[in-house]
Amino acid sequence: MIEAIKGISFEVRDGEIVTLIGANGAGKTTTMHAISGLVKPAAGSITLDGTELTKIPSHRIVEMGLAQVPEGRRVFAQQTVAENLTLGAYARKDKDGIEKDMEEVYRLFPRLKERRLQMAGTLSGGEQQMLAMGRALMAKPSIVLMDEPSMGLSPLLVSEIFNIIQEINSKGTTVLLVEQNAKRALAIANRAYVLETGRITLSGTGSELAADERVRKAYLGG
Amino acid sequence: MQFISYLINGLGLGSVYAIIALGYTMVYGIAKMLNFAHGDVIMIGAYIAFFAIMNFGLPLIPAVLLAILACTVLGVVIERLAYKPLRQAPSLAVLITAIGVSYFLQNGAQLLWSSSTKVFPAVLPSGSLQIGDLSVSWLTLITIIVCVLVMAVLTLFISRTKTGRAMRACSEDKGAATLMGINVNFIISVTFAIGSGLAAIASVLLCSTYPSVYPTLGSMPGIKAFTAAVFGGIGSIPGAFLGGLLLGIIEILAKAYISTQLSDAIVFAVLIIVLLIKPTGLLGRKLSEKV
Numbered sequence: 464m465i466e467a468i469k470g471i472s473f474e475v476r477d478g479e480i481v482t483l484i485g486a487n488g489a490g491k492t493t494t495m496h497a498i499s500g501l502v503k504p505a506a507g508s509i510t511l512d513g514t515e516l517t518k519i520p521s522h523r524i525v526e527m528g529l530a531q532v533p534e535g536r537r538v539f540a541q542q543t544v545a546e547n548l549t550l551g552a553y554a555r556k557d558k559d560g561i562e563k564d565m566e567e568v569y570r571l572f573p574r575l576k577e578r579r580l581q582m583a584g585t586l587s588g589g590e591q592q593m594l595a596m597g598r599a600l601m602a603k604p605s606i607v608l609m610d611e612p613s614m615g616l617s618p619l620l621v622s623e624i625f626n627i628i629q630e631i632n633s634k635g636t637t638v639l640l641v642e643q644n645a646k647r648a649l650a651i652a653n654r655a656y657v658l659e660t661g662r663i664t665l666s667g668t669g670s671e672l673a674a675d676e677r678v679r680k681a682y683l684g685g
Numbered sequence: 686m687q688f689i690s691y692l693i694n695g696l697g698l699g700s701v702y703a704i705i706a707l708g709y710t711m712v713y714g715i716a717k718m719l720n721f722a723h724g725d726v727i728m729i730g731a732y733i734a735f736f737a738i739m740n741f742g743l744p745l746i747p748a749v750l751l752a753i754l755a756c757t758v759l760g761v762v763i764e765r766l767a768y769k770p771l772r773q774a775p776s777l778a779v780l781i782t783a784i785g786v787s788y789f790l791q792n793g794a795q796l797l798w799s800s801s802t803k804v805f806p807a808v809l810p811s812g813s814l815q816i817g818d819l820s821v822s823w824l825t826l827i828t829i830i831v832c833v834l835v836m837a838v839l840t841l842f843i844s845r846t847k848t849g850r851a852m853r854a855c856s857e858d859k860g861a862a863t864l865m866g867i868n869v870n871f872i873i874s875v876t877f878a879i880g881s882g883l884a885a886i887a888s889v890l891l892c893s894t895y896p897s898v899y900p901t902l903g904s905m906p907g908i909k910a911f912t913a914a915v916f917g918g919i920g921s922i923p924g925a926f927l928g929g930l931l932l933g934i935i936e937i938l939a940k941a942y943i944s945t946q947l948s949d950a951i952v953f954a955v956l957i958i959v960l961l962i963k964p965t966g967l968l969g970r971k972l973s974e975k976v
């Protein structure tokens with residue numbers, strides 16, 4: 464058995480933006496997957512508002528108010544933008560609420576509204592990222608996990624995505640953010656953790672870590 | 686006139702292939718496995734319908750409904766017991782298991798009902814419709830109509846309903862589907878249920894055309910329908926429809942104009958040629974390699 468992460472412990476409080484930074488292969492995605500249930504940890508405990516998530520079937524975790532924007536977007540390429548968003552609300556039953564949230568997603572990402580009948584696979588990378596974020600928001604989550612949302616995007620779009628993360632958070636959604644773009648992530652994060660080969664080696668507020676000599680050397684390019 | 690009549694007969698045969706092929710293609714699209722026991726579910730459906738009519742004296746429609754119910758349950762049980770434990774196993778292990786299930790069903794039928802052939806009752810209207818010089822049997826007509834109805838209902842279901850959307854999501858990315866809250870195991874069960882229910886419908890149509898019921902009756906139509914699914918592009922629902930119809934037409938035309946003995950060889954030759962030109966089949970999409 465390969466242990467991608469071992470003995471890590473961290474918390475995300477209500478209303479925060481917390482970021483997890485670390486090099487390639489550090490175990491960030493594995494951590495995200497353990498929380499959202501895509502992989503079940505061999506040992507340990509993950510709780511959301513006191514509920515033990517490791518004992519809940521993976522597909523029921525989104526009902527608990529936890530949604531994920533997966534690494535590499537993973538939109539449903541052969542379904543339309545609107546269908547992807549509808550799938551985001553799969554676990555919900557409140558028809559009116561779903562429609563309202565769809566409008567809200569379209570307000571946040573006007574580009575998606577223009578393209579709502581287009582196949583997701585034909586969207587540009589940036590548009591797919593917006594769709595992946597919109598799709599997660601359709602679950603009406605209290606916390607959303609985002610795995611490298613700025614990956615592969617132009618600088619302009621990266622700024623837009625970070626602005627939107629802040630906007631989502633300001634509306635009351637807690638955010639756990641994994642980023643290669645450590646500088647930007649630390650700038651918007653309340654708190655941050657550094658993950659190295661499956662272990663947490665540093666933690667602090669976003670500004671503390673941004674100022675930390677070790678972090679500067681390893682993740683902020685000196 | 687003769688040619689048109691062959692064409693219509695081909696459509697009739699092809700309709701049966703298409704209905705069976707839908708089961709292969711849906712299961713492949715979602716569970717990513719070749720369910721080689723699918724043909725034997727047809728055989729079980731034929732026995733159920735046979736006993737329902739002959740032993741319980743049920744009329745056609747209730748007998749068909751009973752066969753559908755039995756096959757649906759059978760399909761779901763097969764998946765749960767034989768395939769689900771192998772979700773993470775290499776595809777070769779799953780393939781061999783499917784072949785094992787196929788033999789299990791055939792031998793089980795032999796044990797329960799003996800290997801002697803039973804004659805399926807003529808429950809569908811006989812005779813034919815005369816349009817000018819053209820004569821089309823009611824059976825062929827009914828078969829084609831049932832196939833078109835099945836196709837229409839299935840297409841609406843897949844494209845318009847919440848479960849249909851979830852099925853398409855699972856066929857693309859099970860992990861992402863799980864993140865949406867979709868119970869992937871449930872969707873796989875639904876897929877097996879639909880495919881097996883369709884197999885029951887196919888069994889009654891098939892046995893009305895070739896009225897012999899015996900334990901290996903599902904093998905040949907199963908292989909032909911699987912070929913049709915590959916021909917049309919496995920994983921694609923319109924592909925199974927098109928593949929089935931074309932295969933039926935090719936088979937009947939080959940029988941009529943070339944050779945009865947060679948007709949199956951010709952069908953497979955056409956398949957090979959199509960796959961050489963278009964490896965994904967007629968309507969198949971290239972699956973993006975997912976890791």
Ligand SMILES: Nc1ncnc2c1ncn2[C@@H]1O[C@H](COP(=O)(O)OP(=O)(O)OP(=O)(O)O)[C@@H](O)[C@H]1O
Pocket residue numbers: 465466467485486487488489490491492493494534
């Ligand atoms: N299913 C698996 N089997 C074997 N090794 C795995 C598996 N999943 C993850 N790993 C390994 O665990 C380590 C952590 O992987 P993970 O995807 O969590 O990294 P990451 O921090 O997200 O990296 P990146 O920044 O490149 O996305 C890697 O070395 C990876 O190869």
Ligand SMILES: [Mg+2]
Pocket residue numbers: 491492493534610
């Ligand atoms: Mg990662």
